[in-house]
Amino acid sequence: MRRRIPVAPVQASYINRPQGNSISMPPTITFTEALARNRIRLLLIVPLLVAAYYRVVPDMVQQWMQDENYSHGFLVPLIAGYFLYLRRDELGRAPVVPWNWGVAVLLFGLAQLILGWLGTEYFTMRSSLVVVLAGLVLFLFGTAPFRVMALPLGYLLFMVPIPYIVYDAVAFPLKLFVTRVSVATLKIAGVSVLREGNIIMFPATTLEVADACSGIRSLISLLALAVALAFFLRIAPWKRWVLVGGAIPIAIVTNASRVIVTGFLAQYMGARAAEGFFHEFAGLAVFGLAMLLLVSLGALLKGREQRTGSEQ
Known part of the structure; x- marks a missing residue:
């Protein structure tokens, strides 16, 4: 008759697992930190925007000056900037997680600009600036900062004369x-x-x-x-x-x-x-x-x- 030898159950131990195998999430940075880290990239974007809209924006400003229906256009960017200033603390603390789908919004705005230029449709060209800015914010900083900036960005549409x-x-x-x-x-x-x-x-x-x-x-x-x-x-x-x-x-x-x-x-x-x-x-x-x-x-x-x- 054979004698059974008790076998202790095998327990998984994670104490001695090498630390190199653990997956660590990258720390989330705030909007203020992201601005400081990406200031060179942002400075390079500005001349690209100027090159894309160097004729669109001045033509729109000229219409503000000549058409009394849209003379309020001079105040709209200032009010939008003040909206953003009031939310500066909330925006500075917003976590930055770049959203890749922001590229789609950016490309849509650029396509809007090109189609408006080909068809000589001023409203399409001018309003594309707001779409492009929204796409840049989403792609570079993510949805959290965009939610804070949504009202100032959307308010800019009031400066665009309607067709x-x-x-x-x-x-x-x-x-x-x-x-x-x-x-x-x-x-x-x-x-x-x-x-x-x-x-x-x-x-x-x-x-x-x-x-x-x-x-x-x-x-x-x-x-x-x-x-x-x-x-x-x-x-x-x-x-x-x-x-x-x-x-x-x-x-x-x-x-x-x-x-x-x-x-x-x-x-x-x-x-x-x-x-x-x-x-x-x-x-x-x-x-x-x-x-x-x-x-x-x-x-x-x-x-x-x-x-x-x-x-x-």
Whole structure:
């Protein structure tokens, strides 16, 4: 009869495993450290961007100077830079993990630039700069810094003039709407007036509701201001959307009031009420009123949130 010898179970031991076989993850660096390490590479990217957009950006700035609809373009980069300045601490601490798919975004922006240049489509060329910058941030620094920079980068789109085909498609219905509302209000007030399209006819004179009176100019600028105001106010996200959306009716209503007041004056003063100094002053006054209403809406939304928080 054989005798069984007990065998001790074999236990895996990792104590004496060589340290060279262990897999160590590279330490994550912050955005500030990444800027310091890659400053040479970043400095080389700047002249490449200048070479790609050396004609696109100056042409856009020239349009800001010549077209009053986009004169706010000078302020947009400054406001976007201020947004970034306010988030500088959060951005500096953001972990950097380069995202390879950022190359796809970068290539898409470059393709957008080339196609816009081939088709002489200015909006495509100009807006590609924002896409290229977003692609560079994603590829070089990753998604965490991009989330911090998303609002400043996206805000830069307000500096790009929209295509004229889109501008006309929005301005023409607005002109007709403002004309209808103004004529209806003038008739209720007892003014003798007729309407033909966007033409308002009085017994002594005739007025045309032009693009400047349609509200499209105020609408573009007010939307940019509303987004900036929504960023600065500490309110709930849905209230920020209400504030931005509120810029649309404010622009339309204030410009309709401009046409109504001009109609009353034209009834007694003639066509000169809609020309010269009064016309320019009325435009500034209406935009000032629109800004006041927008700020008041923001204060109302913020005040209600504070009251709700205090009740809780």
